[in-house]
Amino acid sequence: MAKLDIGSTPHDFTLPSDGGGTITLSELRGQPVVLYFYPKDDTSGCTQEAIEFSGLKPQFDKLGVKVIGMSPDPVKKHDKFKNKHGLKVDLVADEDKAITEAYGLWVEKSMYGRKYMGVERxxxxxxxxxxIARIWNKVKVPGHAAEVLEATAALGG
Incomplete structure (x- = not known):
């Protein structure tokens, strides 16, 4: 599917989340949501991104914003990842990659000349x-969470 544009409605989902619950995107309407797609739990970039979002969670909470990270990893892996790093954001498991594909983010990537399929951050x-008010494609992790917080604050009440 084609990637989404600013002003469009994001694809709805109900997915299992860490801690044994589920999250349905459409049920969060009425509050801003930061939905970030990341490739894999417990890798350096993904860990840094989750730690940065977790560190800013009090500021996101003050703005009434729900922060959700999504990857193809299973819930058990999300739980270990959260516990290991003291993460505060919600993590949902898109194990069959249906949502990631619907958002156009399951793409061919290349590292060291090797091609493989993966999540485009x-x-x-x-x-x-x-x-959708804002989209950050091919995210570079350092400082990203702070930039998202700034954009979220600019949305206003």
Missing amino acids: TTYLIDKAGK
Whole structure:
């Protein structure tokens, strides 16, 4: 599927989350949501990104924003990842990659000349009305969470 644009409605989902619950995106309408897609639990970039978002969680909470990380890893792996690093954000498991594919983020990647399929690190800021307000494609991790927080604060109440 084609990637989503600013102003469009993100694809809805109900997925298992860490700690044994589920999260349904459409049920969060009425509050802003930061939805970030990342490749794999407990890798250096993904760990740094999750730690940065977790460190800013009090500021996101003050703004009434729900922060959700999504990867193809199973819930058990998410639970270990959260416990190991003291993460505070919600993590959902897209094990069959259906949602990642629907967002157009399951893509061919290349590392050291080897081609493989993986998640393109992307963040969506979804406004209270459930529309995409901002998109960060091919995210570079350092400082990203702070930039997302700034953009979220600029959305206003």
